[in-house]
Amino acid sequence: MAFREYKIGARMFGISLASSMFITLVMPTLDIRAVGATDIALDKQLAAGRETGFNLDDPLMMGRNKPLKVLLRNDPKTNTPLDTPRYVYVFNAGTSFPSGILHPVTLGADQAQLSETQGNISLASKAAGAVFAISHGTVNGHELPYIENLTATKGWTPADILLVAKDEDVSHVGAGKTMFVREGCWWCHTLLPEETQDWQVFGAPPALGDFNGESPTAFGSDRKAPDLLHVGSRNSSREWMMMHFFNPRLVQPHSIMPRFDYLWGDVDAKGNKIDFAKWRTEYLEYHDGKRVTPPDVPEYAKDSEIRYLIDFVLSLK
């Protein structure tokens, strides 16, 4: 029997499905591909590294294989203060490069050209590690951002940078994004102020070119909590973040956010074991009015997952 008496139908089906695929896949992709990266897009991809969802470089999503975003105050060669501190992105040896370095075409034609001719990104080597920064150049009278490979242009190596940078200037933004995705923050917090009415409360919506090279974009769709795209501009207090992540009810009694105390790991900043059971008992006493103040939130360790996550959240300016 086969489908032979349905020859016309089968062909119509093929034509209609193929046309809708052409309109909804090929045409938008060509359009989106032509968009050039903005400063924001370059910052996001350099800070987050290659990709954040499941990948073979970090299969258990522990925040491995991620670059560091460093606020550089001193010249790493001479150790003299810079005129203006600047952000650099440190890819230690072996850390995967983001999409813009691997495939400059995704930055947009002009940005790609600047990054290759003036930024020397093609000289960057994953095996040796590299230091990148966002610089600005001019193409046809337009000022455009591009990626500069400081290891090639200035000879700054990752080790040089980390030698002069203080720990408080080092941000684990990339590893923090891994935590953001793994812990499902984006199920409630969107990263997408809406184009219609969010300007006053949550700040400017992103522009077309703000996403080049980012993966996953993790917009979120179901907003049960404030938008976080510009949260670092609204609240930059690390202490507040720490209390809020440990138990959101400490700073906002009506919050329905889960506690993320398990991201502290086993030990605090001084290496002492954290006694979660004792903390919860004391918090319950405070909650029931038997204590005047809540117990202190333990200081997190320098390489704890919560440090990564707070670094990421505070980087959302």
Next chain:
Amino acid sequence: MFKYMFARGEDIPSGSAAIYFGFSSIVWFVIGTGLGSFNASKLAFPDMVTGNEWFAFGHMRQVHVHAVIFGWISMAFAMAMMYITPALGNTKLWSEKLGVWNCFLWNLGLTLGLTVLWAGITSGREYSDFPWFIDLYIAAFMAIPLGINVWMTIIKRRTQGIYTTNWFFAAAVFMVIIVFLVGNSPEFFHLTGLTEGYLTWWFAHNVLGLWITPVAAAIAYYTIPKVTGNPLYSHRIGHLHFWSVVVFYSTPAAHHLMSAPLPEWLKSFASVEGVLILVPAIAFVSNLLLTMQGKWYMFVENLEVRFTITGVLMAIPLNMQGGFQQTRAINWYIHGTGWIVAHAHLALLGFSTFLEAAAVYFGLQTIMRRKLYSLTLGNVHFWMLLIGFTIYWVSMTIAGLIQGAGKIYEVPYIDVVIAEHPYMIARWIGGTMVFTGNILWLINMWLTAREGTVVPSGRMPHELAYER
């Protein structure tokens, strides 16, 4: 099941695959709605079970979504395809053994995938959350074998034409494989940026539009004529439904991102196409309701008809919402609020689940030749589902409108959270009712298999009186 996986094809009784798929789907429904109920409790009472990543909301939310979509809904679809496709072709399933293996591999893959998601290992993309190795598994061992079985059964049919239901089955299983592979391509090929963001919603839209909606409708095209004995009102309207699904439902993916920075032409195009979704919707609903002519008493007396027609009736508000809420005029108000959550549950727990539940009830009874163990339990299940869902839908719609108002009047967000609290409790109660009803259903179906009255061949289960 295991004894048939290594048996010779001709030794496997007809319908085995459908039975395994049917019971698996009910078990996943219980698991999926149980997780949903637990998640809802966390939104109402965030400190209930706390301090443990395995019970954190962010680790469990996607497990609920994928358990109901890939476990309950899709396995119920597979179950329906395993018995309806051959029945409409007057033949046997092309390969019962492939069907049994398909069911085993489906359960295995889903268990693995949900475990991985529960651990937080995800692609970070809503609805296509599974990491790429699970995606490849789903395509190779779940979707494609199902497709092969359906297509081969239709090709080997012993009837002249192909009935509406089977066009939908053959086309939908083909389309879902394409959608699945294209929609997950950002992971396979490291696509980034807006392309990745857009493809996420291209997938999410099309998996609903080209898989869940048409297959659920196709099931109703079988159940209602079969159980009532009325022929389908109009095959032409069925044609209109089929072609308008293929043409209109496959195009509005971008309307999920109406307030995101996408090219404006794409959003406008998607929005217009989104309204045209009403064409297949109206064709489907009118065709089914007109088929009921003269048999409306069965809506009251017959469980399968009641489930199906309730689902069909729910398609009316579903598509009225769906057609218009994505236009710019409405979307700016309700985008990203609980309204959308309510709408998604109206589609999956309302419309689609009610149609599939009827197919699973009817299919398991006819294949096993056992009359439903207890009609009372079946009725309780129906009302638990309907009332639980209604509580859920009403409370989430109201919560969504509150959120929308909070959004445009720039109310501090915490005040919105406080205002939503009673509705979060209502949502949890509604979800728990659905979960409880499903446990009863599982028990009822199990007892049907063990102790149901035997249905003589040539008779329909509902034609028999209960004898106990």
